[in-house]
């Protein structure tokens with residue numbers, strides 16, 4: 436019998452109503468398991484349990500919270516191969532990438548175990564004689580977490596770990612197509628010594644479970660990663676009721692390749708950033724902006740490199756790129772290839788559906804020569820699809836890089852200190868990479884973007900304290 440991935444409310448496992456298959460995008464005949472969805476009443480029950488449990492948890496000793504998070508981090512790290520295998524089966528990332536993501540999730544829990552013991556505060560002299568001023572950080576309360584499918588262990592980790600470290604209770608809603616990873620994480624959290632109700636997992640649809648999280652006034656803050664339309668809808672609803680909200684959304688991240696770059700290195704950075712993890716990273720380099728003198732040579736070398744890339748079953752050895760995560764994402768990818776063609780962009784490589792030993796959503800990496808106004812050069816596809824643009828010179832390349840509604844990450848390949856320094860300063864993005872792929876960030880430093888990519892305080896590292904706490908200023912006269 437296949438495994439059923441359950442929700443977790445107030446310390447109890449809840450099967451959920453209907454039954455849906457948890458698909459394996461590398462092998463559509465062999466689902467990973469099945470799951471049931473919660474209804475709105477059950478989500479409201481989870482929120483009520485969280486609100487009840489948070490009162491004591493918010494006053495618990497930092498050591499208790501540190502120990503719980505350290506336990507979770509240690510177990511994830513000890514089981515990273517097994518958890519990585521589940522992730523690879525469910526999301527379609529290659530096994531090495533999946534194991535890497537599991538390890539990262541473990542490290543994030545370890546990092547915030549330490550942060551639980553280092554909650555910052557300040558003490559200042561008042562402007563009034565004989566008065567002290569203390570600035571302390573307190574938990575926000577109950578945090579709703581809505582996560583996407585593309586990093587089904589790491590993104591939940593970087594939201595759940597700080598939420599718990601700073602004394603909040605959590606109701607976590609994973610994306611529909613990755614209930615297995617969410618369940619595995621919840622199963623570890625259920626044994627970490629957290630009081631019942633402090634952590635809750637609510638599996639189900641965005642329409643029911645996600646909506647309940649934004650509508651129920653028991654939720655004090657909402658952290659979301661996903662698409663721009665959903666994020667913007669949540670932002671409006673949050674504004675109407677004064678809900679603290681943080682959004683991480685799309686990207687159309689530029690990688691500028693200058694004529695002075697080490698071209699082989701630039702090609703490697705471009706291929707890694709654009710196509711690894713099947714291009715399903717919000718930081719993927721989906722716009723390659725190449726300076727005219729090396730444009731033809733860059734394309735020739737990139738095509739040659741793409742011919743060596745192996746697309747295949749996420750669990751198979753030697754595979755560079757796994758399948759697209761779901762049928763609907765594959766349909767989106769194919770529709771953008773069609774849009775590109777119809778607008779006159781030129782397909783230089785790939786973009787073909789592949790039939791392999793196991794039936795799956797396999798798409799060969801697509802490289803498309805585009806003009807800046809083409810939709811393929813402006814809209815997030817979220818697949819193994821990159822547009823390449825020609826730039827006259829550095830100034831033109833920088834202008835093209837910034838000519839986007841998004842602002843998550845921007846990269847440059849160059850050997851020039853002058854241009855690298857200028858680009859770091861002038862790229863309109865939350866993160867900048869010099870001679871590195873736009874995708875691939877460290878877990879202990881802030882993550883997030885500008886413009887339409889993000890809203891609210893940064894995630895990860897010490898900067899996470901901003902969203903997951905609220906500040907209190909206390910005045911004392913002796």
Ligand code: TXE
Nearest residue numbers: 582583609610640641642645646661662665684685717817
């Ligand atoms: O996103 P959704 P999807 C982008 C990417 C991708 C597209 C669609 O372009 O092709 O989004 O992905 C929940 N109220 N990114 O469909 O729908 C949903 O259940 C409350 C980029 O997965 O935004 C899931 O848990 N919640 C991004 C989460 O929102 C709702 C990463 C995200 O789903 C809801 C992922 C509602 N009305 C997708 N509707 C990145 N750049 O990192 C849905 N949800």
